[in-house]
Amino acid sequence: MKKEEINYEYYGSYSFPKWISRLVIPVAIMVILSLVLIDATHKRTANSLTSGMQPEEVVHSFFSGINQNDLALVWDCIDHKKINPLSHPLLSYSFNAQRRHLEDAYHGHAQLQEGEITFTPIEWEEKGKPQLRYEQRLEGIGPVELSLIEPNRYKAIYDFYFTVYNSTFTEKVVKKQYMEDEIILVETKGSWKISEILHSEKEAIEIRF
Numbered sequence: 262m263k264k265e266e267i268n269y270e271y272y273g274s275y276s277f278p279k280w281i282s283r284l285v286i287p288v289a290i291m292v293i294l295s296l297v298l299i300d301a302t303h304k305r306t307a308n309s310l311t312s313g314m315q316p317e318e319v320v321h322s323f324f325s326g327i328n329q330n331d332l333a334l335v336w337d338c339i340d341h342k343k344i345n346p347l348s349h350p351l352l353s354y355s356f357n358a359q360r361r362h363l364e365d366a367y368h369g370h371a372q373l374q375e376g377e378i379t380f381t382p383i384e385w386e387e388k389g390k391p392q393l394r395y396e397q398r399l400e401g402i403g404p405v406e407l408s409l410i411e412p413n414r415y416k417a418i419y420d421f422y423f424t425v426y427n428s429t430f431t432e433k434v435v436k437k438q439y440m441e442d443e444i445i446l447v448e449t450k451g452s453w454k455i456s457e458i459l460h461s462e463k464e465a466i467e468i469r470f
Contacts, residue, residue, distance in 0.1 A: 312451070320415055344457060350440075381400070381401035417442045418441050420440065421437070422437050437468055438462055441461045443457075443458070
């Protein structure tokens with residue numbers, strides 16, 4: 262009788278079938294992400310990171326938290342009773358960025374010898390817009406043009422950059438999308454929070470290197 266061959270991935274002195282590692286790793290990442298969200302919510306409740314900030318400062322902190330991959334700060338800027346944390350593309354991006362960071366760490370290239378694996382648009386421009394290697398990504402938001410519409414209501418105009426891979430992960434494309442948001446804030450328990458984001462966008466354009 263022909264023996265069935267089973268491919269194993271090795272971790273130290275232990276070995277597991279590949280199908281087990283492929284199942285366990287995504288589950289583990291989602292568990293860790295859930296813990297990160299719980300921790301962010303706990304920090305928000307225990308000690309508001311935006312306490313004492315004026316509305317405009319909260320808006321700037323929201324965008325800064327996106328680019329810094331600071332999920333706790335992003336989560337603390339919004340009123341969870343009035344806005345779905347994943348209802349806006351940037352909020353979804355923030356959550357997925359945490360997932361990708363964990364995946365990069367697992368695969369051993371969270372930080373490359375010649376620089377970070379992920380550049381924000383601002384970092385990329387400061388470095389002279391260098392060519393990106395395949396494993397590097399350009400993601401985040403560029404400079405934000407913020408204007409006051411009326412008290413506690415702002416218009417934010419910015420470009421959102423993201424990297425897209427094909428189904429076989431052999432090719433990647435960096436895209437830039439024009440975004441325009443109206444951001445409304447309310448004061449709750451002595452802190453200003455984003456209570457609504459009215460979002461509009463244009464079709465993303467491809468960036469050629």
